[in-house]
Amino acid sequence: MFRSLALPEYLATIDPVKCIRCKRCIQNCGWGVYSWGGDKVLINTSKCVNCLRCYHYCPEEAIEIRPNHTRYKPNACWGYNAIRNIKRQAETGGIPLTGMGSDLPYPILFDNLLIDACQVTNPSIDPLREPMELRTYLGKKPSKLEFVRGADGKPVLKTKMPPQIKLSLPLLFSPMSYGSISLNAQKVLAQAAHECGTVMNTGEGGLHEDLLPYRSNIIVQVASGRFGVNPDYLNAGVAVEIKIGQGAKPGIGGHLPGEKIPLDVARARMIPVGTDAISPAPQHDIYSIEDLRQLIYAIKETTGYKPVSVKIAAVHNVAAIASGIVRAGADIVYLDGFRGGTGAAPSIIRDHLGIPIEHAIAAVDDRLRQEGIRNEASIIAAGGIRSSADAAKAIALGADAVAIATAALITMGCTTCGKCYTGCCSWGITTQKPELTARLDPEIFAERLINLVHAWEHELKEILGALGINAIESLRGNRERLRGVGLDTQTLDILGVKPAGR
Amino acid sequence: MNHDYQKDISGCGLTGLISRKKKRISGGQIVKSLCLMTDHLYAFHVMYDDPEVRWSVEDHLKANYKIEKVEEIPTAPVKAIPISPLLMRYFVSPLKNKLVAEMQPDDFVVETVMKVNSEISGAYIFSSGKNMGAFKGVGNPAEIAEFFRIDEYEGWTWTAHTRFPTNTPGWWGGAHPFTLLDWSIVHNGEISSYGINKRYLEMYGYKLTLLTDTEVATYMLDLLIRRHGLDIRTACQALAAPFWKNIDAKDEAGREAFTALRQVYGSALLNGPFSILFGHSNGLVGINDRIKLRPLVAATKDDLVYMASEESAIRAICPKPEKVWTPRAGEPVIVEFE
Known part of the structure; x- marks a missing residue:
């Protein structure tokens, strides 16, 4: 039998004394680590991904998943991953795939930014006693308004407002397609979005009919594969998003392996069962900014002028690109930092292309202001938002709202093991196998995601209160209330943030 | 700066x-009043940290405005205010040929204020109204009033301010009021x-x-x-x-x-x-x-x-x-x- 020379990453172990041979681990593991050997559980540890499903479902706490301490000879240049990847590539000749966002130790600038607080002269505000407003509207805003006085002397709006997406808080769920995640996972997102007054995004996989009741909390996406796109689909949600790129894989298209395309996914995507759904790298009708403008307006014409969002990966020239997108007529620019997650991407792309979201927000917000068009579009920032503090910092840098996906999946059991592309997710999230997806009860897990959103909502209100402001718009772009620690002068300049102590 | x-x-x-x-409500005795200003003249009150800076500001003003009158803002010696910036005022109207296209005189004046205050180091236009004058400085309110001889002016609206500077520096330019055109x-x-x-x-x-x-x-x-x-x-x-x-x-x-x-x-x-x-x-x-x-x-x-x-x-x-x-x-x- 072929045995890989790439070291197993984890050692799954079962304490033979504690084990009662209930075989729950065999049943729960989606990767086939465990099998029954007649009198005991056999372990094929090279298949273990450390998703901890077995650990949580072992009634006797007999299972332990340890990191494999067996290592190649220490070498400061040829690290463990470098050697292991070469061995894997030598054995397969392929491009190693991965899921989730990059796990390499690039600097995370959010961790070098600190938020201000009030003392003495500007009183902090107690969110438990005073109103604290997080309501956010996404969409194009005119630069000024005209009013006329009504008969009763009250102002009547004369300016026609472009359509807006109303959010109860500056947070939404990032696009994750049906196919890359299970229908149950999408239902969790839809129910939570509905309950929390925000929106989820279909990703590029079309729209399953079960989600139609939540259409006022859904943004539908059009990507290069155009899966499931037709006029009904475009009109099904509150807005349409054109996906140009994704932070985890800038410059390449989506990849959904045929293993994850059973009948239902195939129907939503309008493709044959079991075929790989490979989205082209570019949109084949967009080779210039004028082409993008045509698509934006074609969609607007189809939808009666619903807001159109354009999602791009944060790349080196992101500011100029975003400016072009705004001028092309987009209502929302969705920026996805290089740490953003993915269901499947070549690890070489995920780990080495793009720029962090922090730089991208600052550069785009600055550019749109310099050009006097910041009001023309809202900015959504995504790609590595781990907490309400990250969200607050992203908003202070200039985002209108943040989008989360990994954090939402973690509420469903995800441990960021990064094997989403295999379709074997033991938690029933990134799989289409009915025996696995059945584990994810939408009702139960929607409750957890709602809890998370409410918890972050409370935390954001506490942060605003400490800042002495009672509306989110006073934090948005207010870089004066951020300070950098351990950042070089140039980075501070790019972020438009002063160093701590100044 | x-x-x-x-x-x-x-x-x-x-x-x-x-x-x-x-x-008209007097600041005290009526001697002089803001009626120097007429409806078509803007009054620039300018403070100079360094008297030399005056010439670059005045060059700029001469190139763009008809200057009706230039004078030092009248002040009285006050023991508690031994030093102050050079304080000048100019009664001006924009030159017609400088108002290109649709530009209104007010826009032109705002541009001048922004330009002088951001580009000419050590000079601050702290008042630019037609019908409004601002007086400000570092000192106790009574001393500042005495210094600027406030009792010699009259007007139909008065506002005044005193401050315990905490979060931002107390300096002559940073004193209140903050004005632009007739906003104060x-x-x-x-x-x-x-x-x-x-x-x-x-x-x-x-x-x-x-x-x-x-x-x-x-x-x-x-x-x-x-x-x-x-x-x-x-x-x-x-x-x-x-x-x-x-x-x-x-x-x-x-x-x-x-x-x-x-x-x-x-x-x-x-x-x-x-x-x-x-x-x-x-x-x-x-x-x-x-x-x-x-x-x-x-x-x-x-x-x-x-x-x-x-x-x-x-x-x-x-x-x-x-x-x-x-x-x-x-x-x-x-x-x-x-």
């Missing part, structure tokens, strides 16, 4: 009074949203050079009222916006109007504790932040309306007002001439 941390500690407070019938602002409090208010104004060409949060209120009112054409009440409702729960409870037209106001002017919301007196050609406005974290009291007597941080300040000059009230959070007191 001279903004050493000069601090004269006095309390924070502001006072304003206005005659609705436009009766005195402010007590702290604008915690300053960072975004500043960036929003910069998008419309304003340059914030005076190192203090109050500046944003002045330029914001100029932007909203003069350039965007909002009326004063609506502009005040953008600066101290109603809460969403109150907007949601309005009738459909009201909900639509105020929702749009907050959507479009979110970056103009002044958030944090403040009371502001805002004087302009047609009247005086007092406004508080949306949860009234700073005091503001108003009173009337005959045709006079008083507004101050504290009632005692009003009673000091008007012992028996007819009516005294505390305006509600975020609800502007708008006084216009009859």
